[in-house]
Amino acid sequence: xxxxxxxxxxxxxxxxxxxxxxxxxxxxxxxxxxxxxxxxxxxxxxxxxxxxxxxxxxxxxxxxxxxxxxxxxxxxxxxxxxxxxxxxxxxxxxxxxxxxxxxxxxxxxxxxxxxxxxxxxxxxxxxxxxxxxxxxxxxxxxxxxxxxxxxxxxxxxxxxxxxxxxxxxxxxxxxxxxxxxxxxxxxxxxxxxxxxxxxxxxxxxxxxxxxxxxxxxxxxxxxxxxxxxxxxxxxxxxxxxxxxxxxx
Numbered sequence: 599x600x601x602x603x604x605x606x607x608x609x610x611x612x613x614x615x616x617x618x619x620x621x622x623x624x625x626x627x628x629x630x631x632x633x634x635x636x637x638x639x640x641x642x643x644x645x646x647x648x649x650x651x652x653x654x655x656x657x658x659x660x661x662x663x664x665x666x667x668x669x670x671x672x673x674x675x676x677x678x679x680x681x682x683x684x685x686x687x688x689x690x691x692x693x694x695x696x697x698x699x700x701x702x703x704x705x706x707x708x709x710x711x712x713x714x715x716x717x718x719x720x721x722x723x724x725x726x727x728x729x730x731x732x733x734x735x736x737x738x739x740x741x742x743x744x745x746x747x748x749x750x751x752x753x754x755x756x757x758x759x760x761x762x763x764x765x766x767x768x769x770x771x772x773x774x775x776x777x778x779x780x781x782x783x784x785x786x787x788x789x790x791x792x793x794x795x796x797x798x799x800x801x802x803x804x805x806x807x808x809x810x811x812x813x814x815x816x817x818x819x820x821x822x823x824x825x826x827x828x829x830x831x832x833x834x835x836x837x838x839x840x841x842x843x844x845x846x
Contacts, residue, residue: 606677606837607647608776609698609814614644616771616778618748623662626655632666635741636732638694638842642671645678652681656688675840682843690843695819698840699833703777703806703813707799713759714800720746720755720769727757727764731783754804756797766793770801770813777805779815782824794827802831816840 619631619640627649633640643659645652656672663670672681672690715721720728729739746753751771758766768782779801784794802813817824819839 602837603677605700606675606698609700609837610675610677611647612771612773612776612778612814613698613816615751615773616749616780618745618750620744620748625658625662626652628652628655628659630659630662632663632668633741633745634668635738636735637738637741637745638671639673640741640745641668642673642842644673645675645681647678649678649680652684656681656684669844672843673840674843676838685843688845690845692841693844695839695841696816697819697825698814698816698837699828700812700814700835700837701832703802703811706802706806711758711796711800714756714796715759716754716756716800716804718754720767721757723764724755724757724767727767727785728781728783731785752808754801754808756800756804758793758796760788760793765791766797768794768797768801770805772805772808772810775809775811777802777808777810777813779813782815789823795831798828798831 617639619633621633622629622631625643627646629644629646631640631642631644643655660670672685674681728742732738749771751773753769753771755769756767757764765788766784769780771778771780779798782794782798805813815828815833817828
């Protein structure tokens with residue numbers, strides 16, 4: 599395995615740890631996750647480092663999802679694309695391409711921001727904004743609380759205060775010396791004001807203080823504004839992409 603491949607797998611595993619599914623099963627070397635809610639990441643079958651031929655894993659995963667009353671979803675990172683030929687032959691199509699971005703924390707500016715709060719757990723207003731931006735779907739709200747409650751690693755939740763409430767939220771998880779940024783969100787009327795940048799910057803500062811020396815995040819490939827934001831924050835290196843396969 600090349601150094602680049604090893605880094606990609608380190609990041610891939612850290613991202614899985616930062617967004618854990620409380621309900622999962624190992625299926626012939628693949629990790630099937632089935633948490634419920636709308637997140638495809640915690641409701642998909644994922645290749646693990648060293649996963650081999652998916653000949654048995656794909657039909658077994660289909661059977662498990664059928665028994666759970668869920669549609670089968672397969673997540674395909676570029677670094678482990680061995681499922682593609684068999685999924686193509688079974689009528690699966692591609693959706694949701696996502697980029698994995700990475701930067702070191704060297705040279706991080708040490709600025710204090712009195713309007714940004716970083717805490718170990720999400721406060722009520724943090725969760726309320728997350729629920730509002732997710733459409734107030736009860737199942738998605740429950741799933742998010744279950745996921746964040748299942749995180750076993752050090753975590754921090756950032757929020758940016760604005761007149762009348764919160765203007766941005768995000769959370770981070772430290773996996774060894776790597777920080778994973780998750781769930782960056784800003785209400786639409788407040789976008790373009792640098793609020794997300796401040797929330798992510800505060801988490802990077804927390805991560806550096808806690809012992810991380812690099813940070814990663816995943817963003818939809820077609821989300822131009824978010825990718826521009828992360829470029830301004832120094833996320834200039836793309837490690838790999840992933841997408842999902844679903845069947846109509």
